Structures are given as structure tokens and as C-alpha cells.
Amino acid sequence: MVVKPTPSFFKLYLPEHNSNKLLIPPPFIKYFNGDIPKKVKLRNLQGKLWKVKLEVVQDGRVYIAKGWNEYVRNHSLVRGDFLVFKPLNKSDFHVKVFGIDGVIKEEPVDTGLATEAAADLGKDDVSQILQFSKIYKPYNKFYVDFPKAVIKACDQHGLPQEVTLREEKGCVVESVLRKITDRFRLGGQGFNELCKKTEVKIGDKLDFEVILREGRKIKEIRLKITHKSKKAN
Template sequence: MVIKPTPSFFKLYLPEHNSNKLLIPPPFIKYFNGCIPKVVKLWNLQGKLWKVKLEVVQDGRVYMTKGWNEYVRNHSLVRGDFLVFKPLNKSDFHVKVFGIDGVIKEEPVNTGVTTEAAASLGKDDVPQTLQFSKIYKPYNKFYVDLPKAVIEACEHGLPQKVTLREEKGCVVESVLRKITARFRLGGQGFNELWKKTKVKIGDKLDFEVILGEGRNIKEIRLKITHKSKKGKLAAEIAGGR
């Protein structure tokens, strides 16, 4: 399976423009592949979500409308707040809100009746895939840390053993361990995978976490892009990704 990571987008909150609706950057629309959902779900770090309607206007622009003002009110957004939207799939976005001081804002605890707690979600509300990328570094020979957003989205669905399936057919059983506040994917099969795929430092690793019922991890899929095949990796390494 070929994984195509979708880029994130950001918005600067300006009340006169964004209090009741939010324009999705037009260049981002192409990543919906012509299938713009009617509703998107905005997830925070605590695993809570807000459902927001999408509306397409005559000139093709797409706005978040009904439900967006509730999101604004629940998060106490003020002028200059900076929001980063990272897609989990075509209809789910993980959202981080940064204040004008550049520090991530404290998330709401009591979110009101328009916000649904993760524990109350039905099966149809669960994001079916989660994606993240890494640049292969020496310590990755032994393990890869799962991002916090993935851990929180999976809730209690974190098995001790996970199937790691590389796109060209290499499949290994990996172990998921908790190290302090982190969850690390590794094990003997991990080292075997790198040998078979001839991974080198600087190669790009695109992971796709496949979720099943109950938000359990079914398996993790992997696409490897070797550094020699993609010159842009140099810039990503320099940026510390």
C-alpha cells in the first residue's frame, strides 16, 4: 500500500473573519480528492471532538460553518491565536491551538453539550487511520516512539504486540512498550525489518496506524522512501523532523 501523507494547514484567528466560519486554504482542498465530506471532526489532545459542517460556496471555496462558533467559544479563541490542523483522514483533524505567546493553549475541560467525549463515540465516529512520519536516525534501529496524538486517539486500544507491514511485503511482529510517558514500538522483528529493507540514516518512514472496533490498533503499515530517491529529505533532516 502506498501511503500519501497529507500536509497540515494553519489558520490565524481573526474574530472579524473567523468567529462564525473558517475558510480552508484553497490549495488544501485537492487533498480531499474530489470527495469533500459534509462534516468534519476536530480532535484535541484529550481525545474530545467537535463536529463541524463543511459548506462549498459558488466559487469553490470550502468553509467550516455550523459548529465552528461552538469550537471558538469552547476554546476561548482570541485575536492572534494560531491553529494547526493535521488530518488523520479525510474527515478527522487533530487541532492544536497556540496563543499569541507561541505556547500551546490549555485545552477546555468542560466542553459543553455540543462537544462529544471520546468515550461516547459510536463505531462510525472512530478515525480508521492515523498517520505520522519519521526520519530514520541511529536509535530507530531499536525503536520508534509513537506520537502523543496517536496514543491519545487510540485510548485503551494499545496492544502489547503489533503487526508492522512494510508496503513491499516485509511483515514483522513488533512489541509496543510503555517507557515513562512514551510508547515505543520495537523488538527483534524491528531490527530484522531494517535489514531486509536496507534502511539508512536519513530515509523517510511514513507510518499508517490502522484502527479497528473499539479504537484498537489492528496493524501498522509502513512506507519507506530512501534518501537517494528524494532530495527534499535533506531539508526535512535539517529541520529536525
Template sequence: MENEDHFSFFKIILPGQTKFDTMRIPRNFTNNFAKNLPQNATLRGPYGKICPVKLRKDHEDYVKIVDGWELFYEDSRFEGGEFTVFTYDGNSHFEVRVFEMSGIERMGQFHGECSNINNNKVQVIDDAVMLEKAGIKPPYFVKRLLSYHFNKFFILNLSNCLAMEHLPSEKATVVLLNKEGRSWDVTYIPRKIRSTFSRGWVHFMNDNGLKEGDLCVFEILSQYEIRVHVFPS
């Protein structure tokens, strides 16, 4: 089963927008999965460096990553156009995976700790707008495939806040479409805590060559139809 303490969100950084001020954490993430985030946390990016940061709410009730994000940005070597996935471990730490515009994950060989925070500023863009420009329209949810998604149970747990609103209220068959338009029937099982894809999901994974680390964006087209966009690891 999926680890109940690990949840992810993503952010997109556009080319030409590489001077950041702060990084906002999506409000749905903090409201549903991380209501009691600490003031002090750490980030570890593609080069293995652990950077201390502070988390602070702004006037719009968003939690922002501040006081340390600047150096993490530099150490991660952001250039614009990266797709970043933040996974929270439930204990003040985020693992950050960075995917380049080519779809390849950025991997590093350096390890250490961040220090000497400077005054570089960053500006965060609206992820929803960027996905819409890429042809992906809300509602959608994002899942990064981890090792336990490939165990003997072969199920996929879903974001319940979206599932309850947009998917069937009872057990049903939904259709998953890939980018070529091929379709797979998958059993959808709604639950109070977390809904799942079960029977048929393993066939979708195998037929599309999904593997650990792949990032999947599930674009909900209708109550019984979802298009799956895959960003390979």
C-alpha cells in the first residue's frame, strides 16, 4: 500500500523566469495532506545537497518556501523550463526531483549542505496556466510512480479531493486514454479516505511501459474518461 506519510506536488519553472522571490506550495496540498507544516524544513535536490529553508504563510494563506530557497535554486542549477516534483516525508523534509524540458530527470553526483544564502530573487509562475498551454486542462491530478506502485497489488491511489468531485460515486469502470488515443478499461473504487484504480491498471502500466519515477498527469475528461500524460523518468 502507498505510504500514508509521503505526498507530492509539482511546480513548473518557465524559460526566462529564473529570478525567484519565493516558492508557493499549492494550497490544496497544504489543506489536504500537510496541514501542520513546520516553520523550519529542508530540501534535497538533484545534486544531493540538503538545504535548510523556512516555511511561512502569506496574506493569501499560501505557504511559501523562504529564507533558503534562493540558494537551493542556485544549487539545483535551474535555467527555466524545468518540471519539479516536491515529495514531503511528513517530517520537515522535501525530496525535490527536477525534470528537464527534454523529459529527462536531472541527476547529480555532488553531495553536501547548502550555506551562505544570498539575495537572488525568484518569481513563481502559475502551473495550471502552463499545463493548459501544453494542452492539459483542469481538472487533473498528478502522480509520481514509486516502487510500491509495481508490487503484487498493482493498484494506484488517487487524490480524493478531485476523485470525489469528478469521478463516479460508486465502483465503476473508467477508461484511460494515452496520448495516441488508445484506451484501457480500469476499475475505479471510491473510498472515504483514498480512492483507487485496481483491475486493469496493471495492463495500462505494462502496455505503456511505465516505470518507477515516471510522472503521470491524469486529465479528467469526463466522469468515466481520463487522458494520461506521461513524463518519463
């Protein structure tokens, strides 16, 4: 007997309709076979997951509800983003997010520093922590560019500005963040100095934590360096 695979479904992100909860297409509901789970997991391409709750309303429609707005914030969803949901089982979905340019969006990276950052800076000072990674290339001794998803989540006024760049092992410098056309560029003498002191080499992995305070303004940036030689061991 041939087992038919459960189909995927897609949704177009429109803030006025689905920033707080997301309607699951009614034709998809039959694949729950009458057993709609109360909670489901949403996984990104890296395997990181978000736990959300489903809400069934009187007319039988099913929404991804509690926890969805956090997913929206973490992925910096904007109008026109295109989400594809592929079920792994009834309560576990693999989600791909495509931008309005049709290209899959860069995803938040869990570097393991977020909890530490929030604790050190105090919950009252931290409104959001954005995460991304870069592989160190020759030009990165001068600067590093932020992913578009991170840029959209930050306040873009008041640049250029000096920001504190704090490496996890204790190296702290003042670096310059500039806006160049459609990108944020972190660089300057401080950034170059940190790269020298930490002996960053081509191929090393740089995990960044952008700490935002109220108003989506950047409070400081944290950095974790994984040297290529250590990753290979």
C-alpha cells in the first residue's frame, strides 16, 4: 500500500492579519484526522524550535496562537514574507521563510550567549537580542556586514555611532557602526584591534549577539569566536 505524504502549506505574512496569530488553511486540518494537538513545534533550517499553541475557534478554524508573535519577532517577519510549513508529524513543522525577493531569509542563530547577555545587562535594559553568524574572510579584518533581517529589527536612525563590542573571553573595544546604502557595517579601528588581539583567522566562525534596548536601539554587541582548528577537532 502506498502511503500518501502529508502535504505542506504556505502563508503570506500580512501584519494586519497574522502578526498575533496565524490561520492554518482549513483544507489542511483534515490531515490531523480529528486529533488536533494543543501544542506544536516550529523548526527552522538549523533545527532550532519554537513552541506554540493551537487555538480552535467555534467555526472550526485553527490558528497558531500563543507563541506566534514571538516567532514573528525572532524572525523579523515583514509584509510579503512567504512561509512554507512542512509537517514532520502532527505536532512538529519545518518552516522555511522566503523574503519578498524570493530568496530564503537568513535565520536567527542560537549562539548560546543570549541568556547570559540578558542576565548580565538586566531584563529592564534588554528589549531583544538578535543573533547571526559569519565565517571570517580576508576583508573582515576591516568590517563585517549585518544580515538584512537584523537590520530591519534595529532602529536605523542616529548612525554612524560608536558601539561597545564585547568578545566572550574579555576583549572589549569601541567599534563604529555605519549605514552604507542598504546595509549596516561594523568596523573601524576598534574592530580591527579586536581581530588582532583574538587572533582571528580566515575560516573562523564569528557568532554575534546584537543587544537592543527600548526603541530598538543597539546597546552593545557581543561576539563569540570559534576557531576553525578547534571546530575540526
